Amino acid sequence: NAGVMQNPRHLVRRRGQEARLRCSPxxxxxxxxxxxxxxxEGLKFMVYLQKENIIDESGMPKERFSAEFPKEGPSIxxxxxxxxxxxxxxxxxxxxxxxxxxxxxxxxTRLTVV
Amino acid sequence: QQQVKQSPQSLIVQKGGISIINCAYxxxxxxxxxxxQQFPGKGPALLxxxxxxxxxxxxxxxxxxxxxxxxxxxxxxxxxxxxxSATYFCAASRSGGGADGLxxxxxxxxxxxP
Numbered sequence: 143n144a145g146v147m148q149n150p151r152h153l154v155r156r157r158g159q160e161a162r163l164r165c166s167p168x169x170x171x172x173x174x175x176x177x178x179x180x181x182x183e184g185l186k187f188m189v190y191l192q193k194e195n196i197i198d199e200s201g202m203p204k205e206r207f208s209a210e211f212p213k214e215g216p217s218i219x220x221x222x223x224x225x226x227x228x229x230x231x232x233x234x235x236x237x238x239x240x241x242x243x244x245x246x247x248x249x250x251t252r253l254t255v256v
Numbered sequence: 257q258q259q260v261k262q263s264p265q266s267l268i269v270q271k272g273g274i275s276i277i278n279c280a281y282x283x284x285x286x287x288x289x290x291x292x293q294q295f296p297g298k299g300p301a302l303l304x305x306x307x308x309x310x311x312x313x314x315x316x317x318x319x320x321x322x323x324x325x326x327x328x329x330x331x332x333x334x335x336x337x338x339x340x341s342a343t344y345f346c347a348a349s350r351s352g353g354g355a356d357g358l359x360x361x362x363x364x365x366x367x368x369x370p
Contacts, residue, residue: 147298170354175356177358182362182363183362183363184260184262184345184360184361184363185300185345185347185358185360186360186364187356187357187358187359190356192355198356198357198358200357201357233299233300234300243304244302246301246302247292247299247300247301248299249297249298249299250298250299
C-alpha cells in the first residue's frame with residue numbers, strides 16, 4: 143500500500159530549461175493537489191486536480207506553470223523556462239475525494255535551478 | 257498578506273513538558289483547521305484537525321484549542337518526547353477538508369530536549 147509517490151526526489155535544471163515533476167497518487171485516490179515550499183516558509187497552494195480536470199488553479203502562476211492529471215498515469219507539474227526563483231520543494235498530495243477527506247502528502251521534489 | 261500567522265518560529269521544550277504553538281487567522285470564511293507535522297526531507301503529515309463548531313479536539317497527546325471569536329487556534333503537545341522534534345505547520349481552508357486551497361502558517365521548529 144504505497145503512499146503518494148513523487149519523482150524525481152531531486153531535480154537540477156539550468157535557467158531556461160523545463161522541469162517536469164511527477165506525482166502518482168495513493169491507490170484509489172482521484173484527487174491531487176500541488177503545493178510549493180520555499181525555505182523557512184509554509185507550503186503555498188498551487189493547484190487542485192481531479193482526473194482530466196483542473197478544479198482550482200487559483201495558486202498557479204499565470205505564466206510558465208501548468209499541471210495535468212490525465213486519465214492514465216501520474217499527475218505532472220510542468221515549469222517552462224525555469225528561473226532561480228523557481229527553486230523550491232514541490233509537494234503533491236492526494237485524497238480519495240475532495241471535501242472532508244484526509245489528504246496525504248508525498249515526500250516532495252526538490253528543484254534547484256542553477 | 258499573510259492570512260495565517262504562526263508563533264513561535266522556534267520552540268525548545270524539555271522532555272515531558274507541554275509544547276504550545278499558536279496560530280491566528282484573518283479570513284472568517286475558513287472552516288477547516290489542520291495541523292501538520294514535517295520531519296526533515298519528508299512531506300507534511302496530518303496530525304489533527306478541527307472545524308469551527310467545536311472548541312477543542314484531543315487525539316492522544318495532541319490537542320487543538322479553537323477560539324472562534326478571537327480567530328485563534330493552538331496545538332498542545334502533552335508529555336512532549338524527543339520523537340516529537342519536527343516542524344509543525346498550522347493551516348486553514350474554506351473547503352471543509354481535504355487539501356484544496358490550504359493556507360499554511362510559516363511553521364514552528366520544535367526541539368524536545370531529553
